Amino acid sequence: xxxxxxxxxxxxLEVKNFSLTFHSDRxxxxxxxxxxxxxxxxxxxxxxxxxxxxxxGSGKSLLADAILGILPENATCKGMLHYKGEPxxxxxxxxxxxxxxxxxxxxxxxxxxxxxxxxxxxxxxxxKGKKDGQRAVFRKVGLPDHxxxxxxxxxxxxxxxxVLIATAMVSNAHFIIADEATPGxxxxxxxxxxxxxxxxxxxxxxxxxxxxxIETALQVADKVxxxxxxxxxxxxxxxxxxxxxxxxxxxxxxALWNSLPQNGFVPLEGHQPLADEKGKGCAFQPRCQRxxxxxxxxxxxxRIVKAGMVRCFHA
Amino acid sequence: xxxxxxxxFITGKAVKLATLLIAVSILSFFxxxxxxxxxxxxYIGADMxxxxxxxxxxIAEYWGLHESKPQQFINWGKAVLHGDxxxxxxxxxxxxxxxxxxxxxxxxxxxxxxxxxxxVGFLLGIIAGMRQGTWADHVIKGFCFTLASTPAFxxxxxxxxxxxxxxxxxxxxxxxxxxxxxxxxxxxxxLRHLVLPALTLSIAGVANVALHTREKLIEVLAxxxxxxxxxxxxHGFVLVWRHGLRNISIPAVSLHFASFGELxxxxxxxxxxxxxxGLGQAIVQAGLxxxxxxxxxxxxxxxxxxxxxxxMADLLYQLIDPRMRRSGVQ
Numbered sequence: 001x002x003x004x005x006x007x008x009x010x011x012x013l014e015v016k017n018f019s020l021t022f023h024s025d026r027x028x029x030x031x032x033x034x035x036x037x038x039x040x041x042x043x044x045x046x047x048x049x050x051x052x053x054x055x056x057g058s059g060k061s062l063l064a065d066a067i068l069g070i071l072p073e074n075a076t077c078k079g080m081l082h083y084k085g086e087p088x089x090x091x092x093x094x095x096x097x098x099x100x101x102x103x104x105x106x107x108x109x110x111x112x113x114x115x116x117x118x119x120x121x122x123x124x125x126x127x128k129g130k131k132d133g134q135r136a137v138f139r140k141v142g143l144p145d146h147x148x149x150x151x152x153x154x155x156x157x158x159x160x161x162x163v164l165i166a167t168a169m170v171s172n173a174h175f176i177i178a179d180e181a182t183p184g185x186x187x188x189x190x191x192x193x194x195x196x197x198x199x200x201x202x203x204x205x206x207x208x209x210x211x212x213x214i215e216t217a218l219q220v221a222d223k224v225x226x227x228x229x230x231x232x233x234x235x236x237x238x239x240x241x242x243x244x245x246x247x248x249x250x251x252x253x254x255a256l257w258n259s260l261p262q263n264g265f266v267p268l269e270g271h272q273p274l275a276d277e278k279g280k281g282c283a284f285q286p287r288c289q290r291x292x293x294x295x296x297x298x299x300x301x302x303r304i305v306k307a308g309m310v311r312c313f314h315a
Numbered sequence: 316x317x318x319x320x321x322x323x324f325i326t327g328k329a330v331k332l333a334t335l336l337i338a339v340s341i342l343s344f345f346x347x348x349x350x351x352x353x354x355x356x357x358y359i360g361a362d363m364x365x366x367x368x369x370x371x372x373x374i375a376e377y378w379g380l381h382e383s384k385p386q387q388f389i390n391w392g393k394a395v396l397h398g399d400x401x402x403x404x405x406x407x408x409x410x411x412x413x414x415x416x417x418x419x420x421x422x423x424x425x426x427x428x429x430x431x432x433x434x435v436g437f438l439l440g441i442i443a444g445m446r447q448g449t450w451a452d453h454v455i456k457g458f459c460f461t462l463a464s465t466p467a468f469x470x471x472x473x474x475x476x477x478x479x480x481x482x483x484x485x486x487x488x489x490x491x492x493x494x495x496x497x498x499x500x501x502x503x504x505x506l507r508h509l510v511l512p513a514l515t516l517s518i519a520g521v522a523n524v525a526l527h528t529r530e531k532l533i534e535v536l537a538x539x540x541x542x543x544x545x546x547x548x549x550h551g552f553v554l555v556w557r558h559g560l561r562n563i564s565i566p567a568v569s570l571h572f573a574s575f576g577e578l579x580x581x582x583x584x585x586x587x588x589x590x591x592x593g594l595g596q597a598i599v600q601a602g603l604x605x606x607x608x609x610x611x612x613x614x615x616x617x618x619x620x621x622x623x624x625x626x627m628a629d630l631l632y633q634l635i636d637p638r639m640r641r642s643g644v645q
C-alpha cells in the first residue's frame with residue numbers, strides 16, 4: 001500500500017490541455033489548419049487501466065501516435081505531455097519508446113511478414129537470455145514453442161494477437177498503449193485479451209486502452225475517458241456506469257451508455273462534428289438536449305464533479 | 316516431402332526449358348531460312364567466279380538445301396541434339412567453341428555491369444525512398460529518369476569521347492591492347508578495357524532497380540509493421556535494416572534477375588560501340604555476315620542464359636520470402 005501511495009503523486013502519464021493540429025499542406029501556409037485533438041486531459045497512474053472511448057474518427061489513434069512520437073510530419077502538438085513527471089521530448093522518446101512505453105497495435109499487419117515471430121518479440125528485449133524469456137512469455141499467453149519459428153502468415157488471427165500481447169509482456173514497459181487491440185473478436189478471445197491486459201496492470205503497469213466499444217472498456221478499465229470530437233468530455237469511474245447513467249456527468253456519456261441494447265437502446269441523433277465544423281462553443285452542443293446560450297458562446301472548462309472530470313456547464 | 320518438392324520443381328523447370336528451346340529454334344530457323352541469305356554463296360565468298368554452277372549445285376545437294384524446310388529443320392535439330400552446332404563460317408571453327416570463348420569475355424563484362432547496376436540501383440533506391448520528397452530524392456529520381464530515357468549506345472559514345480578521347484583515361488576499344496601477345500596481356504590492361512563497356516551496360520539497369528526499390532520502400536515505410544517498429548523505438552538505418560531490407564529486396568531481385576535478357580541485348584550494343592570481343596559482337600557479325608550456324612547457336616544459348624536468370628530469381632524468391640517457401644508445407 002505504501003508503495004502505491006508514494007507513486008500516486010507522480011503519475012505515469014499526465015496530459016493537460018493537449019492539442020494536435022494538422023497543416024493541410026506543408027508548402028501552402030495559407031491553408032487552414034485542422035485541429036483534430038483539443039483540450040485533451042488525461043492522467044494515468046501505475047497499475048491503472050484507463051480506457052479512452054470514442055466513436056471512430058474522434059482522433060483516438062492519433063492520440064497514441066502523438067504519445068509515441070510517430071505522427072506524420074505535418075502535425076503539430078501543443079500542451080503538456082508528461083511521462084513520469086517530465087516532459088516527453090523527442091530525445092526522451094528515443095530511449096523510452098519500445099523500452100518503457102509499448103504499443104499493442106490494432107492491426108495484425110503490425111507483424112513484419114518476413115521475420116519469425118520469436119525474433120520479432122525478441123527485438124524489444126535487452127541483455128542475455130532473450131530466447132528463453134520470449135519462449136516463457138509465449139507459453140504464458142498460450143502459444144506453443146514452435147510458433148517462435150513461424151512467420152506471421154502461418155498464424156491464425158488469434159495467435160497473431162497473442163504474439164502482439166506477448167511483445168508488450170516481454171518488454172519491461174511501465175506504460176502500455178493498447179490501440180483498438182480488440183476489434184471484432186469473439187467473446188472468448190475478448191475475454192482472454194481482457195485477462196492479459198488486466199494481468200499487465202496487476203504487474204504495476206499503466207495501461208491506456210483505446211477503443212470505440214464502451215462495453216469492452218467497462219470490462220477492462222478502472223476509469224473511462226470519453227472522447228468526443230477530439231476532446232475529453234468526461235473521465236468517469238467504471239462504477240459510474242450503472243442504471244440509467246444518473247451518476248454519469250456528461251450528456252454524451254449518458255447518451256452512449258443509454259444507447260447500449262441492454263440500457264434502452266436509445267439512439268443519439270446527429271453526428272460528431274468534423275474538424276472544420278467545430279464552432280466556438282461546446283463541441284457537443286448541437287446534439288445536446290440540455291444546451292443553453294452559454295454552451296453556444298463558450299467552451300466549457302474541465303471541472304471535477306463527484307470525483308471525476310467533466311467538461312460541461314450543466315454537470 | 317521436401318525431396319518430392321525439389322524434384323517437382325526441377326522437372327517443371329526442365330519441361331519449360333525444353334519447350335522454350337524448341338519454340339525458339341523453330342522460330343529462328345524459319346526466320347533465317349526465309350531470309351535472302353544464300354548459304355552457298357556465303358560459303359564460297361570471293362571465289363564465286365571460280366566455282367561452276369555444277370559445283371555449287373553439288374554443295375547445295377551435299378548440305379541438303381533441296382530438301383523441304385521441315386526436313387532441313389529436323390536434320391539440323393538432330394545434329395544439335397548430338398551436340399553438333401555446326402561450324403561457324405566466319406571463324407572457321409565449331410560454333411560451340413566460338414560461343415564458349417566469346418561468352419567468357421562477355422561474362423566478365425556482364426557480371427561487372429550486373430553487379431554494379433544492382434548495388435548502385437538498390438542503394439540509390441533506398442536513399443531516395445528514405446528521404447522521400449527531399450532534394451536527395453528529387454536528384455536521384457531525375458537521374459534515374461534521365462538514365463532510363465538515354466539510349467545505351469549514345470551514352471557509350473559520350474563515354475568514349477569524354478574518357479577515352481579527351482581525358483585519355485581508358486582505351487578507345489577492344490578487349491586487350493593491340494599488338495600485344497595474348498599471354499603478355501596483364502590483368503590491369505584487361506580491367507582498363509572493361510571499365511567503359513561495363514559502365515555503359517550497368518547504366519541501363521540502375522534506373523529500373525532504383526525506381527522500383529524506392530517505390531517499394533515507400534510502400535513498406537507506410538505499412539503497419541513499420542509503424543509498430545517505430546512505436547518500439549526503432550528508427551533510421553536500424554529500422555530499414557531490420558524490417559525494410561528483406562521486404563524491399565523482392566522487386567529488386569525479381570527485376571534484376573529477369574533483366575538477363577536486357578543485359579544480353581545491352582551487351583550487343585556496348586560491345587559494338589567499344590569493339591569489345593564478346594558474344595554480343597559475335598552475334599552482330601553472325602547476323603550481318605550470314606553465319607547461320609553461329610547465329611542459331613547464339614540464339615539458343617541466349618535463350619538458356621535468360622532462362623537461367625529467371626530460374627535464379629524464382630529460387631531466390633523462395634529464400635527471401637517464407638510465404639513462397641512454406642506455402643506447400645504445413
